[in-house]
Amino acid sequence: MSAAEPASKAASDAIGHLIHGKSAMGGSRHAPVYNPANGQIQRQVALADGTTVDAAIAAAAAAFPGWRDAPPLKRARIMFRFKELLEANEDRIVAILTAEHGKVLEDARGELQRGIENVEYACGAPELLKGEHSKNVGQAIDSWSEMQPLGVVAGITPFNFPAMVPLWMYPIALVCGNTFVLKPSERDPSAALLVAELLHEAGLPDGVLNVVNGDKEAVDVLLQDQRVQAVSFVGSTPVAEHIYRTGTAHGKRVQALGGAKNHAVVMPDADVGNAASALMGAAYGSCGERCMAISVVVAVGDDTGDALVSDLQQRLQRLAVGPGTEPGSEMGPLITREHEHKVRAYVDLGVAEGAELVVDGRGLKVPGHEQGFFLGACLFDRVTADMRLYNEEIFGPVLCVVRAGNLQEAMDLVDAHEYGNGTCIFTRDGEAARYFSDNIKAGMVGINVPLPVPVAYHSFGGWKRSLFGDLYAYGPDAVRFYTRRKTITQRWPSGDVRENSRFAFPSNS
Ligand code: NAD
Numbered sequence: 001m002s003a004a005e006p007a008s009k010a011a012s013d014a015i016g017h018l019i020h021g022k023s024a025m026g027g028s029r030h031a032p033v034y035n036p037a038n039g040q041i042q043r044q045v046a047l048a049d050g051t052t053v054d055a056a057i058a059a060a061a062a063a064f065p066g067w068r069d070a071p072p073l074k075r076a077r078i079m080f081r082f083k084e085l086l087e088a089n090e091d092r093i094v095a096i097l098t099a100e101h102g103k104v105l106e107d108a109r110g111e112l113q114r115g116i117e118n119v120e121y122a123c124g125a126p127e128l129l130k131g132e133h134s135k136n137v138g139q140a141i142d143s144w145s146e147m148q149p150l151g152v153v154a155g156i157t158p159f160n161f162p163a164m165v166p167l168w169m170y171p172i173a174l175v176c177g178n179t180f181v182l183k184p185s186e187r188d189p190s191a192a193l194l195v196a197e198l199l200h201e202a203g204l205p206d207g208v209l210n211v212v213n214g215d216k217e218a219v220d221v222l223l224q225d226q227r228v229q230a231v232s233f234v235g236s237t238p239v240a241e242h243i244y245r246t247g248t249a250h251g252k253r254v255q256a257l258g259g260a261k262n263h264a265v266v267m268p269d270a271d272v273g274n275a276a277s278a279l280m281g282a283a284y285g286s287c288g289e290r291c292m293a294i295s296v297v298v299a300v301g302d303d304t305g306d307a308l309v310s311d312l313q314q315r316l317q318r319l320a321v322g323p324g325t326e327p328g329s330e331m332g333p334l335i336t337r338e339h340e341h342k343v344r345a346y347v348d349l350g351v352a353e354g355a356e357l358v359v360d361g362r363g364l365k366v367p368g369h370e371q372g373f374f375l376g377a378c379l380f381d382r383v384t385a386d387m388r389l390y391n392e393e394i395f396g397p398v399l400c401v402v403r404a405g406n407l408q409e410a411m412d413l414v415d416a417h418e419y420g421n422g423t424c425i426f427t428r429d430g431e432a433a434r435y436f437s438d439n440i441k442a443g444m445v446g447i448n449v450p451l452p453v454p455v456a457y458h459s460f461g462g463w464k465r466s467l468f469g470d471l472y473a474y475g476p477d478a479v480r481f482y483t484r485r486k487t488i489t490q491r492w493p494s495g496d497v498r499e500n501s502r503f504a505f506p507s508n509s
Contacts, residue, residue: 013043014030014043014044014045014046015033015043015044015045015046015189015190015193015213016046016213017046017048017052017056017210017211017212017213018193018196018197018200018209018210018211019052019055019056019059019210019211019212020055020059020063020206020207020210021200021204021205021206021207022206024052024055025046026046026048026049026051026052026055026212027046027047027048027049027052027214027217027218028049029046029047029049029217030044030045030046030047031044031045031047031186031187031215032044032045033045033100033186033187033188033189033190034100034187034335034336034337034373035099035100035102036100036101036102036332036333036334036335036336036372036373037102037323037324037325037332037333037369037372037373038323038369038371038372039337039371039372039373040371042099042100043190045186045189045213046213046214047186047213047214047215047217047218048183048212048213048214048217048218049214049217049218050217050221052212052214052218053181053212053214053218053221053222053225054221054225056181056210056211056212057152057181057210057221057222057225057227057228058227059206059207059210060152060179060180060181060207060208060209060210060227061151061152061179061227062207063179063205063206063207063208064149064151064152064178064179066205067174067177067178067179067205067208068148068149068177068178070177071126072125072126072129072175072177073125073126075125075174075175075177076122076123076124076125076126076175077203078199078202078203078204079119079122079123079125079171079174079175079202080123081202081203082119082171082198082199082202082204083116083119083120083123084202085198085199085201085202086112086115086116086119086195086198087116089194089198090109090112092194093108093112093163093191093194093195094108094109094112095325096190096191096194097111097112097162097163097188097191098324098325098332099325100162100187100188100189100190100191101159101160101162101188101324101335102287102323102324102332102333102334102335102373103286103287103289103324103332104324104329104330104331104332105324105325107285107286107324108324111161111163111164112163112164114164114453114456115161115163115164115166115167115168115195116167117455117456118164118167118168118171118172118456118474119167119171120456121171121172121456121457121474121475122171122172122174122175123175125175125176128175128176128479129147129175129176129177129479129483131144131145131146131147132144132145133145137489138491138506138508140491140492140493140494141489141490141491142489142490142491143487143488143489143490144487144488144490145485145486145487145488146485146486146487146488147176147479147480147483147484147485148177148483148484148485148486149176149177149178149482149483149484150178150229150230150253150482150483150484151178151179151227151229152178152179152180152181152227152228152229153173153178153179153180153181153228153229153230153231153232153482154180154181154182154183154222154228154230154231154232155169155170155173155180155181155182155183155231155232155233156183156219156222156231156232156233156234156235156243157169157182157183157184157185157192157234157235158185158234158235158236158291159185159187159188159289159335160286160289160290160291160335160395161290162184162185162188162189162190162191162192163191163192163195165234166182166184166192166195166196167195168232168234168460168473168474168478169182169232169473169474169478170182170209172474172478172479172482173232173478173482174204174208174209176479176482176483177483178229178230178482179207179208179209179210180208180209180210181210181211181212181222181228182196182209182210182211182212183211183212183213183214183218183219183222184211184213186213186214186215187335187336188335189213192211193211193213196209196211219243220246223243223246223247223250223252224246224250226250226251228252229252229253230252230253230254230481230482231243231247231252231253231254231255231256232254232255232256232473232481233247233254233255233256233257234256234257234291234473235256235257235258236258236259236393237258237259237393237419237465237466239258240256240257240258240259240467240468241256241258241465241468243256243468244256244468244469253481254468254469255461255467255468255469255470255471255472255473255481256467256468256469257291257460257461257462257466257467257473258419258462258465258466258467258468259291259393259395259419259421259465259466260291260292260293260295260393260419260421260422260462260466261295261296261390261391261392261393261417261418261419261421262292262293262294262295262296262419262421262422262423262424262442263294263296263297263298263410263413263414263417263423263424264279264282264294264296264297264298264423264424264425264426264450265297265298265300265404265407265410265411265414265423265424265425265426265436266297266298266299266300266304266308266425266426267300267304267407267425267426267427267428267429267432268300268301268303268304269427269428269429270304270426270427270428271426271428272304272307272308272311273311274426274448275308275426276308276311276312276315277315278426278448278449278450279294279297279308279312279399279450280312280315280316280319281450281451282294282450282451283295283297283377283397283399284319284330284331284377284397284399285330285331286331286332287331287332287333287334287375287396287397288343288394288395288396288397288398288399289334289335289395289396290451291421291466292421292422292444292451292452292453293395293451294399294424294450294451295393295394295398295399295400296383296390296399296400296401296402297399297400297401297402298402298403298404298410298413298414299401299402299403299404300404300405300406300407300409300410301403301405301406302403305381305401305403308401309358309379309381309401312358312359312379312399312401313358313359313379316359316377316379319331319377321361321364321366321374321376321377322366322369323366323369323372331377331397332374333369333372333373333374333375334373334374334375334396335373336373337373339373339395339396340373340374340375340396342396343375343394343395343396343397343398344362344375346388346389346392346394346396346398347360347361347362347378347398349388349389350380350383350387350389350398350400353387353388353389354384354387355380355381355382355383355384355387355389355400356380356381356382357378357379357380358379358380358381359376359377359378359379360376360378361375361376361377361378361397362375362376362378363376364376375396375397376397377397377399378397378398378399379398379399379401380398380399380400380401381401382401382402382403383400383401383402384402385402385413385416390402391417391418393419407432407435407436411436411439411440414440414441414442415440415441417464418464418465419462419464419465419466420441420442420443420462420463420464420465420466421442421443421444421462421463421466421467422442422443422444422445422446422451422452422453422462423440423442423444423445423446424445424446424447424448424449424450424451424452425437425445425446425447425448426448427447427448433447433448441463441464442462442463442464443461443462443463443466443467443472444460444461444462454475456474456475457475457476458475458476459471459472459473459474459475459476459477459478460472460473460474460475461473461477
């Protein structure tokens with residue numbers, strides 16, 4: 001049962017929405033939420049219909065005037081309390097993340113911590129919103145720029161970071177004075193709801209943040225409603241493109257972050273052991289379900305390729321795959337049976353396309369969890385750029401090794417790829433590293449750092465078809481995205497001086 005099912009069959013304790021500070025039901029359709037480690041349906045989630053989404057937008061619109069006028073320091077103080085509540089509830093949130101997503105507990109803890117760092121950044125709202133002031137731009141004329149909030153903003157988030165990605169968006173949107181409607185992934189919705197409830201416990205006024213669970217039906221209402229001023233989206237590229245095109249066609253500001261195929265280039269001078277160790281976590285952590293996961297290694301030189309493949313092969317024999325709750329598990333299951341089948345099909349395809357399957361995880365059995373959505377780690381060697389295995393985002397525990405003759409050939413591969421989210425280089429050569437970071441066509445670059453996910457006070461985004469829009473997520477770009485600039489020019493004539501009309505364009509000449 002993977003498709004939405006009628007309400008009559010849905011469990012009575014379905015996961016609902018959070019509208020105007022209250023739990024709410026709404027929508028006649030439901031979808032199952034699984035525990036990926038055992039394949040069991042845990043609960044049903046209500047899929048919001050137009051009326052429910054309309055109520056959430058109305059709550060956000062009604063809350064906007066009061067929230068816009070609240071001093072930024074007061075908004076920031078709520079974020080300080082929110083951070084404390086997130087830390088106090090860490091175990092609860094982490095348990096939900098692992099139960100619904102499947103990632104191992106330690107990984108879930110890392111996700112939440114990265115989310116909290118965005119709340120910490122948002123605590124700096126009074127500083128972030130100070131604007132700019134210029135005295136005497138003309139004789140006795142002063143000018144300043146303010147960053148004003150947009151109004152109601154919507155956020156649509158993916159399944160793979162159910163706590164962190166919402167926290168990329170609304171803490172900063174809210175401290176900028178906006179109100180918000182969040183539509184989390186329907187596949188693992190509970191963490192986002194709990195986190196939103198904690199923000200209310202921290203003192204957020206009702207209506208400022210609303211959460212609607214749902215699918216395309218809910219998203220399409222958000223994209224078309226005139227009260228929604230801007231949309232932040234994170235998810236797959238086809239949906240990101242749809243969101244960007246539809247949202248902008250309806251006059252909204254849109255940032256839509258999409259999929260990825262992140263390449264790691266390993267140079268002949270690199271420490272292969274260190275590179276392989278780093279690549280294990282970057283490729284197979286969270287079962288490869290990260291938009292920054294390394295899914296392609298470009299080995300420069302055949303000796304590098306041989307040494308790397310042999311090292312990875314040995315390490316993969318020791319990789320502990322099991323339920324995320326089990327101590328010692330390093331890699332959990334995939335999110336759904338449907339996704340597991342999709343990833344398996346890519347492994348079959350890679351074999352058919354002629355790539356060399358060095359480690360085959362398709363036969364993996366996790367005792368006691370036979371119904372879980374597990375797939376063992378897979379490693380392909382001698383993958384080439386004409387293969388679908390290479391070109392398409394798989395989003396699973398499948399690492400492809402491609403061989404290149406030199407650095408330029410490796411960089412040409414990265415640059416020619418449709419996606420340009422993250423990339424990294426392993427080398428001891430500073431000149432090569434500098435040439436790589438100066439010229440590579442990707443938004444986030446690591447030098448001996450396999451997952452160069454920017455910290456909260458920088459911003460996150462890719463190039464090419466990994467991002468539709470102009471501004472990155474979180475950090476300084478988010479302050480720009482969630483505000484619109486107003487520049488005020490002011491003059492107070494002194495005394496009763498009367499001036500003649502001037503028809504020349506005002507200037508300081
Ligand atoms: P997805 O695109 O299927 O879903 C993302 C969101 O869009 C969900 O809330 C979903 O309900 C909604 N949605 C799905 N189909 C829709 C449609 N046709 N119309 C409107 N809304 C729709 O993505 P996912 O499977 O949840 O997440 C995995 C994808 O997200 C991967 O491609 C991954 O690379 C990407 N991702 C990107 C980043 C990034 O920062 N670039 C971060 C995390 C994940």
